[in-house]
Amino acid sequence: MLLEQIDITNFKGLRAATFKATKFSCLVGENNAGKSTVLQAIVGALKQVSLSSSQLYDPELCGEFKLVFSGIGNADLERLGETHRGKIEPLVVQGRFTLIVRCKAGEKAEYRILRKVPREARYRDEAIEQVFKGKRGGNAIRAALEESYPEFIANAPEDLSTIAKATEYLQHCLAILNEEELEMVDGPLPSGMAPSITTLMPEPIYIPAVKNLADDMKTTQSTSFGRLLGLLLEDMEPDLARISDSLLQLDTLLNRITRDGLRVDERHAKVRSLENLLEGILCQNFPSAKVELAIPPPQLRTILNTAEIYIDDGSRDLIENKGDGIKRSLTFALLQAYVQKQRERTDEGAAQRPLLFLFEEPELYLHPRSQKVLFDTLAAISSAHQVIVTTHSPLFFAPGVTAGFTRVAKEASAPKPVGVLYPIDFALDGASAEVFRLARFENADAAFFSSRVVLFEGQSDDSYLKHIARKLSLDWDFERKSIGLVRVDGKGNFGKYRAFFQSFGMKVMIVADLDALFKDYEHLGANEASNAIRATAIQSIDARIQETGLAATPTASQIRDRFNRHSFRAKYTNARAGLRNMQATRVVDDDALAQLDSLFSWESELTRCLACREDPVCATAIVPLLDHLKTQGICVLSKGAIEEYYPDGCPADGSKPNRALKAASMIETEAHALALSQPLGTGRSPELKEILAELFSGL
Numbered sequence: 001m002l003l004e005q006i007d008i009t010n011f012k013g014l015r016a017a018t019f020k021a022t023k024f025s026c027l028v029g030e031n032n033a034g035k036s037t038v039l040q041a042i043v044g045a046l047k048q049v050s051l052s053s054s055q056l057y058d059p060e061l062c063g064e065f066k067l068v069f070s071g072i073g074n075a076d077l078e079r080l081g082e083t084h085r086g087k088i089e090p091l092v093v094q095g096r097f098t099l100i101v102r103c104k105a106g107e108k109a110e111y112r113i114l115r116k117v118p119r120e121a122r123y124r125d126e127a128i129e130q131v132f133k134g135k136r137g138g139n140a141i142r143a144a145l146e147e148s149y150p151e152f153i154a155n156a157p158e159d160l161s162t163i164a165k166a167t168e169y170l171q172h173c174l175a176i177l178n179e180e181e182l183e184m185v186d187g188p189l190p191s192g193m194a195p196s197i198t199t200l201m202p203e204p205i206y207i208p209a210v211k212n213l214a215d216d217m218k219t220t221q222s223t224s225f226g227r228l229l230g231l232l233l234e235d236m237e238p239d240l241a242r243i244s245d246s247l248l249q250l251d252t253l254l255n256r257i258t259r260d261g262l263r264v265d266e267r268h269a270k271v272r273s274l275e276n277l278l279e280g281i282l283c284q285n286f287p288s289a290k291v292e293l294a295i296p297p298p299q300l301r302t303i304l305n306t307a308e309i310y311i312d313d314g315s316r317d318l319i320e321n322k323g324d325g326i327k328r329s330l331t332f333a334l335l336q337a338y339v340q341k342q343r344e345r346t347d348e349g350a351a352q353r354p355l356l357f358l359f360e361e362p363e364l365y366l367h368p369r370s371q372k373v374l375f376d377t378l379a380a381i382s383s384a385h386q387v388i389v390t391t392h393s394p395l396f397f398a399p400g401v402t403a404g405f406t407r408v409a410k411e412a413s414a415p416k417p418v419g420v421l422y423p424i425d426f427a428l429d430g431a432s433a434e435v436f437r438l439a440r441f442e443n444a445d446a447a448f449f450s451s452r453v454v455l456f457e458g459q460s461d462d463s464y465l466k467h468i469a470r471k472l473s474l475d476w477d478f479e480r481k482s483i484g485l486v487r488v489d490g491k492g493n494f495g496k497y498r499a500f501f502q503s504f505g506m507k508v509m510i511v512a513d514l515d516a517l518f519k520d521y522e523h524l525g526a527n528e529a530s531n532a533i534r535a536t537a538i539q540s541i542d543a544r545i546q547e548t549g550l551a552a553t554p555t556a557s558q559i560r561d562r563f564n565r566h567s568f569r570a571k572y573t574n575a576r577a578g579l580r581n582m583q584a585t586r587v588v589d590d591d592a593l594a595q596l597d598s599l600f601s602w603e604s605e606l607t608r609c610l611a612c613r614e615d616p617v618c619a620t621a622i623v624p625l626l627d628h629l630k631t632q633g634i635c636v637l638s639k640g641a642i643e644e645y646y647p648d649g650c651p652a653d654g655s656k657p658n659r660a661l662k663a664a665s666m667i668e669t670e671a672h673a674l675a676l677s678q679p680l681g682t683g684r685s686p687e688l689k690e691i692l693a694e695l696f697s698g699l
Contacts, residue, residue, distance in 0.1 A: 001069050001070070001071045001072045001073075001076050001202065001354055002021070002023070002069065002070050002071045002386055003021050003042070003067060003068075003069060003202060003356060003386060004020070004021060004068045004069060004070040004096075005018060005019065005020050005021065005066075005067070005068040006018070006019050006021070006038075006041060006042055006045065006065055006066065006067050006068070007064075007065070007066040008037075008038065008041045008064075008065055009062075009063065009064040009065075009066075010056050010057045010058055010061050010062065010063045010064065011037065011040075011041050011044075011051070011055065011056065011057065011063045011064075011065070012034070012037045012040070012041075012055055012056075012057065012419075013034045013037055013057065013410065013416075013417065013418060013419045014034055014037055014038070014041070014057065014418065014419045014421075015057045015058075015413070015418045017034075017038075017419060017420065017421045018421060018423075019038050019406060019421055019423075020404070020406070020423050021386065021388060021404065022404030023382045023383070023386055023387070023404075024378065024379060024382035024386075024387045024388075024404065025387070025388045025389070025404040025405070025406065026388075026389055026390075026391055026396050026404070026405050026406070027039075027388070027389070027390045027391070027406050027408055028390075028391060028392075028396075028405060028406070028407050028408070028448035028449065029407050029408035029409055029448065029449065030409070030410070030449060030450075030451065030482060032410065033408040033409055033410045033419055034408045034410065034419025034421075035360075035390035035408045036208070036209070036360055036390060037419060038388075038390075038406075038408065038421070039206060039358045039360060039388065039390065040206075041065055042065075042067075042204060042356070042358060042388070043204045043206045043358065044065065044101075044109075045065035045067055045099075045101040046067075046198070046201055046202065046203075046204045046356070047198075047204065048101065048108075048109045048111065048198070049103075049109065050103060050106065050107060050108050050109055051063045051103045051104075051105060051106075051109070052105060052106060053105035053106065055105075056105055057416075057418070059105055062102050062103060062104050063102070063103050063104075064100065064101065064102045064103075065100070065101040065102075066098065066099075066100050066101075066114070067098065067099045067100075067101070067201075068096065068097075068098050069096065069097045069098070069099070069201070070095055070096050071095055072092050072095045072096070072097055072200075073095065076200060076354075077089055077092070077200070079199045079200060079353060080196060080199055080200055081196065083192075084190075084192070084193055084196050087190035087192075087193055088190070088193065088197075088200065091113055091115050093116070097200075098113070098114035099111060099112075099113060099114070099197070099201070100112040100113070100114060100186045111189050111193075111194050111197060112186045112187060112188055112189065113186065113187060113188070113189050113190075114184055114185070114186050115184070115185070115186075115187065116182045116183065116184055117182065117183065117184075117185050117187070118174060118177055118181060118182060118183075119181055119182065119183050120181070122148065122149075123174055123177075125187075128167060128170055129167075131144050131145075131148045131149075132144055132163045132166055132167065135163060137161070138159070138160050138161045141160045141161070141162070141163060141166045142156070142160050142166075144166075145160065145166055145169075145170075149170065149173075152169070152170065152173045155173075156169060157169060199353065202353070202354040202355060202356035202386065203353050203354070203355050203356065204355075204356045204358055205355055205356070205357050205358065206358045207331065207357075207358070207359045207360065207362075208360045209360035209361040209364050209390070247297055250297050251297040252266050252267070253266070253267060253268045253271070254267060254268070254271060254295040254297055255267065255293075255294055255295055255297070256292070271293060271295070274293065275291055275292065275293045278291045278293075279291035309330070311326060311330070313326070329366070329370065329374075332362070332374055332377055332378075354385060354386070355385045355386075356385070356386050356388070357381065357385060357386070357387045357388070358388050358389075359378075359387070359388070359389040359390070360389075360390050361389075361390055361391060361392060362374055362378065362389050362391065363391060363392070363393040363395070363396070368395065371393055371395050372395055375395055375396055392448075392449060394448065394449075404423075405423075405424040405448075406421050406422065406423050406424065407421070407422040407424060407448060407504045407505060407506075408420070408421055408422075409422065409451075409505060409506075420505065422503075422504055422505030424503055424504060448504075449482070449484075450482050450483060450484035450506065451481065451482040451483065451506075451507075451699065452482075452483050452484070452506055452507040452508070452509065452699075453483070453484045453485075453486055453501045453506055453507075453508050453509070454478075454483060454484070454485050454486070454508075454509045454510070454511060454695055455486055455487075455488050455494060455497050455498065455501075455508065455509070455510045455511070456485060456486070456487055456488070456510075456511045456512075457487070457488060457490070457491065457511075457512060457513055457516075457641075458487070458513075458641060458642050458643075458656065459487070459656045459657065459660075460642075460656050460657050460659070460660030460661075461485075461487070461511065461642045462485035462487065463657075463660055463661070463664065464642055464645075464646075464660045464663060464664055465478075465485070465511070465642070465692070466478050466479075466485075467664040467667060468645075468664075468667065468673050468676065468688060468692070469692050469695075469696075471667055471668075471669065471670055471672065471673040472670060472673045472674070472688075472689055472692060473692075473696075475696070476692055476695075476696050481696060481699045483695065483696070483699070486501075490520075491512065491513075491515075491516050491519065491520035491523055491524075492520050492523055493523070494510055494512070494516075494520075494523040494524055494525070495522075495523040495524075495525055498510070498525055507633065508633065509633035509634070509635065509694070509695055510524060510525075510633065510634045510635065511635045511637070511642075511691065511695075512524065512634065512635070512636050512637070513636070513637055513640060513641045513642075514609050514612060514613070514636060514637055514638060514639065514640045514641075515605060515606075515609050515640070516636055517534065517537075517608075517612075517622065517625065517636060518538070518604075518605040518608045518609065519605045521534065524629070524634050525632075525634070526629055526632060526634060527632060529628065530625065530628045530629055530632065530634075533624050533625045533628050534625050537621045537622050537624070537625050538608070540617075540618070540621040541608050541611055541612065541618045541621055541622070542608070544611060544615060544617050544618050544621075545607055545608070545611050545618075548611075548615065550607060550610065550611050550614075550615065551607055571595065574595050575592070575595040578591065578592025578593075578595045579592065609640065612638065613638075613639060613640055613644075619638065622638065623638075623680050623681060626638060626680065627680075630690070630691070630694050633694070635691040635694060635695070637687075637691075638680065638687060639677070639687075643656075643659070645676045645677055645688060646659070646663040646676075647663060647666045647667060647672065647675075647676065649666065650662055650663045650666060673688070673689075674686050674689065676688055677689075
């Protein structure tokens with residue numbers, strides 16, 4: 001069976017959140033967003049933990065956890081006793097079972113069950129119970145049935161001598177209600193089920209991150225480490241029958257026992273003597289008092305659970321005295337050993353109670369290489385038991401293994417911030433392949449652990465922007481504000497990258513070169529209002545170009561870049577074929593001429609960019625478009641590429657990274673940074689300052 005979903009209401013920073021779990025789920029996000037709260041909610045629900053007022057988002061309301069389990073089979077139900085199994089089995093619908101745990105501050109948690117009941121209130125169990133309450137004898141019971149349920153009286157059996165028989169008959173009648181006549185409601189568990197319902201549910205093994213590992217490494221059953229060791233050693237019990245027999249003999253020497261229904265006393269003489277001595281002294285003041293010593297004999301499990309582990313890594317000592325890294329590694333070694341042992345079992349019949357492993361930051365204290373090994377271990381474990389982890393490591397992003405990701409983000413709300421869960425379902429289908437290619441290490445890092453993302457084009461745009469931002473304002477620090485900068489490798493990828501990061505519930509912004517207004521503009525994701533403003537601007541720019549006769553001459557690199565495009569090469573092939581046909585036939589073909597002209601139409605984009613940079617009329621024409629795009633988080637550089645904002649005197653040759661570093665080194669003060677760009681209008685701040693203010697807005 002599998003925990004498929006948990007709805008969390010009014011618990012810590014989660015006012016209302018839904019977590020959809022898979023066999024191996026990862027919760028990602030910034031610190032203090034609520035990742036650990038999700039794990040604690042699962043543990044609290046499965047262990048029926050009472051909640052204090054400080055653990056409730058609103059102390060005046062109940063905390064509630066709704067758990068949906070799926071994949072429940074007969075072997076799972078066999079873990080319950082026959083009576084309880086009969087009560088729960090009808091509530092498992094197509095292998096699914098929904099449990100609700102509700103708790104007021106300081107009170108014991110209450111288990112409830114979600115089940116289908118008749119929409120009509122008089123058909124529900126509590127109404128039927130009230131109808132027959134206090135009725136005695138067949139006549140009274142039949143009269144009550146006829147009065148409240150006349151539609152069923154015609155086929156009622158002759159024998160309605162007891163309420164149980166009448167109720168059974170009604171349930172038989174109601175069993176044929178169709179789906180439209182039923183609804184899902186929560187109600188109390190069947191009587192007597194509360195103590196044993198945990199046998200059906202998974203056992204949570206929770207390993208927190210921020211905790212004294214020395215305490216957690218103790219071998220008591222109350223710790224995760226001790227429980228794992230105990231699970232391994234319990235597997236030995238069937239093979240230690242002789243020791244169990246010896247412990248039974250020890251019990252006989254220490255205590256009176258029951259044999260064949262008779263109470264017998266075969267205790268050691270000194271035990272009986274001590275008991276008699278105590279009783280004699282007590283009877284001096286209480287003559288009728290009797291004393292019986294009951295000495296709990298050591299159980300085999302108790303003995304096994306007191307096991308200790310020594311590690312010799314050049315110095316032999318208890319594991320609790322070793323470093324945190326080896327402690328953490330040993331915990332996962334025990335876990336892996338347990339899963340391996342479970343695979344070797346051949347038990348039939350009732351399924352072993354499933355385990356639900358909940359790990360906070362399992363990569364903690366581990367070297368990156370060890371983190372990768374750990375990830376592979378957890379992936380293997382998830383094939384047998386459900387695993388849910390919180391993590392800050394992008395190494396845990398692996399398509400095909402961790403197909404369930406949930407980003408947890410903290411968002412402003414009244415009276416206090418709330419955690420919001422954004423499920424990311426990476427299904428391994430063709431449509432998702434592009435997403436997986438985008439989710440490289442650095443992009444996964446930005447998606448999982450940033451508050452927002454800024455997409456940019458150039459190879460060194462990020463480092464240069466970071467430097468300028470820090471010079472303009474101490475508050476504009478991309479790292480400290482947790483803003484991820486991601487290079488998209490071409491304007492055509494803006495749309496795909498934006499969709500990818502927005503699926504994580506993140507605010508996505510763009511810093512694009514000027515030519516994005518004319519080439520691949522559709523990938524910016526601008527709204528219709530911007531499109532209309534753009535059309536007006538282009539009309540003005542083209543008219544100005546026609547008036548001035550301005551024309552751009554492509555550089556060698558621009559020509560090479562254009563020719564390397566697959567779409568351009570296809571146009572080139574078609575145009576060449578058309579030209580050869582005209583040469584052969586000596587007939588001018590309008591379609592062939594159009595194909596030839598299409599090879600040079602892209603030069604108009606260059607001319608428009610040149611006009612916007614060099615002609616004041618054109619530069620003014622695009623300002624309304626730049627401003628409108630900025631309101632949507634799309635910041636377009638009016639001077640062209642980021643290199644146009646390098647300070648005077650910056651070398652024009654060399655690699656892009658080296659040029660960016662040199663340019664940054666030349667900007668030492670706020671005044672230097674302000675001088676890099678001019679205002680786009682009277683009374684406005686310099687352009688780069690306005691752009692950076694937009695990127696940091698709301699943080």
